Amino acid sequence: MTSPLGKDLLGLEKLTAEQIGLILDTAEPLKEISERTIKKVPTLRGATIVNLFFEASTRTRISFEFAEKRMSADTVNVASAGSSISKGETLVDTARNLEAMKIDMVVIRHNSSGAAQFLAERIESNVINAGDGTHEHPTQGLLDLLTLRQRWGSLKGRKVCICGDVLHSRVARSNIWGLQKLGAEVAVCGPRSLLPSAIGEMGVTVFDRIEQAIEWADALNVLRLQLERMEGGYIPSLREYNRVFGVTRERLDRAPKDILIMHPGPMNRGVEIDSDVADGPHSVILDQVTNGVAVRMAVLYLLAGNSPRLAEAAKGGV
């Protein structure tokens, strides 16, 4: 038995446009389940999923948990934030322990790039990357793609600009790969100190001024400015950042066309995005949150059952 996605979802870089399309096509009808009085389908009954979060997360973890529960999976949350877990050996140990407990899937968030793949190569269970270091956050990328596709029908030829701290952003990386595969043009905009030096090699346009980005784009994906970046010396001050790169009502009013505003959350209102933009008519930020659950349900559905152990059990009888 094969899943069209393979065993794991580690990132969008390795997926084809067809695979991404399949996930989005599957997510569409799954949105309806969350509208029901009984928000549950029996699809993953009996499957055990471990949400392994080595890094703080509210939205992503809750979204995954909703998705898992709405598919009837049994879930266990393991939060290791705050403990002295370091990469490498500890992950191997964790993997071995998980395997010993006969689980079916692992959703992992980790502060080291490559952690999800590291785990995926060592356990038979399906692994879903819920964000690994500054590498990828594929389900966030997918929910962004779904949100745009719902508005536009197709992403072909559309222009999307990712604004802010691209350097440290796994969301940016997943977005760039996903958007390009679906035929969109991608640009980035932010202070040069927060853009990777080799960003040009990813085939994206670079804007130094947010006004240029707004004039060019059909949609802005405004990234969260990690407050610790200021201490790191990447930007002079939050006020300065807002003045130069903030997405404000005044700037949007000068946009030549309707523009969609996305934000992966959590927002720093008044820093990278102003409140009247976040809550305004251009914003699709809450659509993103709704779509996040559907996209994660789709990924669970498409990966589940692709684990060798379940396939073995299935051979025993119908």
Next chain:
Amino acid sequence: MTPSRSVVLNARALERTLARMADEIVEQNDGTDDLVLVGIQRRGVHVAQRIAAVIAAREGVEVPRGALDITLYRDDLQTVGPRPIVGRTDIPMAIEGKSVVIVDDVLFTGRTVRAALNELADFGRPARVRLAVVIDRGGRELPIQPDVVGKYVEAQAGARVDVFVLEQDGRDEVVLETEPVA
């Protein structure tokens, strides 16, 4: 040897069959009060729409319709592969206390209907649920029986019965294909 192929119902015959099914549904329900038609994706949805059109023409009543995609309720998801495409479920009305007729093209093992009943129960508690199918080909693996049948077809286990509908297949026809005898 090529499989033998025979037409069970041509376009005209299918039309008559659907009209009779519509009459039987209204008759069994003693009118159209509280009647709701729920088609199973995908051809059952088209069949339900045809039946609703007949009822509208004869009774002057638009019967509410819904669609069920039972993929997520299948009992064989662990064994089939690749993952079946998920279709759209759309139950736009409250089914609580209603007289629901599940509509599908072919009734075979009964597993699809089992899944549909489970899914329907997640939307509410109808006063009554009936089953209407264009073709009953026998071969049940569960204790499920239809209330309204377009046509019974004796089909061997390896045979195929396909209901083709204009909306999806570009033609109206019911075809039986039997496996070659080895």
